[in-house]
Amino acid sequence: MTETVAPEPTQEQAALFARVRRMMLIAGLTTALAVAAVLVAIGYRLFRTEGSVVATDTTSILPKGARIVATAVAGDRLVVTLDVGGATEIRTFDAHTLKPAGRLKFVSEP
Secondary structure (H helix, E strand, C coil), X not given: CCCCCCCCCCHHHHHHHHHHXXXXXXXXXXXXXXXXXXXXXXXXXXXXXXXXXXCCCCCCCCCCCEEEEEEEEECCEEEEEEEECCEEEEEEEECCCCCEEEEEEECCCC
């Protein structure tokens, strides 16, 4: 069988091959860096330590005659709107621990 022998590249061709190899190396390193950044971001999201969620049972005592009008979640707060004898009151609780975070009362001017 006859083998085809590739002629030696010229000086211009060798320079072009070297430049293409360098560009491919840069592209490969950039791709590897991007894949590593994505994997780090995914790992951070999966394994960041916010603490485990603990189920808590909490009893909050309402004033006599009060009734719950509405509830809502705002960020990391639980908001409870109460009607206390005709006056509106808003109580907020931490959504993670259910500890009271604030109280806002609305009353009419006399």
